[in-house]
Amino acid sequence: MPGNRYPMTVEVFPDYAAMSGRAAEIVVELLQEKPDAVLGLPTGSTPLGFYDALVASGVSLAQARTFNLDEYLGLPRTHPESYYSFMKRALYDRSDLRPENCHIPDGNAPDPHEECRCYEEAIRAAGGLDILVLGVGHNGHIGFNEPGSQWDARTRVVDLAESTRRANARFFNSLDEVPRQAITMGIGTILEARRILLLASGQEKAPAVRDMVESAPTPDVPATALQLHPNVTVLLDREAAALLHR
DSSP, rough: SSSSOOEEEEEEEHHHHHHHHHHHHHHHHHHHOOOEEEEEEOOTTTHHHHHHHHHHHOOOOOTTTEEEEEEETTOOTSTSSSSSHHHHHHTGSSSOOOGGGEEEEOOOOOSHHHHHHHHHHHHHHTTSSSSSEEEEOOTTTTBOOOOOOOOTOOOOEOOOOOOHHHHHHGGGSSSOOOOOOEEOOOHHHHHSOOOEEEEEOGGGHHHHHHHHSSOOBBBBBGGGGGGGOEEEEEEEEEETTTOOOO
């Protein structure tokens, strides 16, 4: 695989709340040093505790800029399961973030490919991501970069793996309602963040965490690409760390 491999910093916590609090602490420290930091942000169930702790910290986000990892293709922003709606509930409406500083791909854009190009341009214009918070999927995906994704890929339209759609069906009335495509930051975009913070919780994530940290880098497990980044911190609760050997 191209590039040097770097050891990940792995921190294990007794429970989800402690892990989430540590994630918020790291981001708060960055914002205190650089109030206009550029944050890359995730959605899903794993980061909910992180957002709660970030809001509870009272840190100002008034100067911060945010870019979300991904969005479902074809869902209007008003749909309750769009990631824009998720972010409004989890952070936008609970903080002093300015709406013009909150960026998330438009899943209902008339030209999705042009939307991807403009999103990449907006990240570059902001000076790049100071920190990117990630989760990891059961199949090792990061963002919506499914197994087999190219590691130099930029923000683009992707087909969602059936395992990903099934995992996300709990948020919809049925599997049929889960979109089949999404817009996601590519692995190449992700690896350009100056620091990466990956959160994982629960025993169902333990196999993906083990592969991410201990397996050789392979496109079959997209999260192993993070071994090519020099500043990755992995925050785990005990269940997610259960299969690690080190």
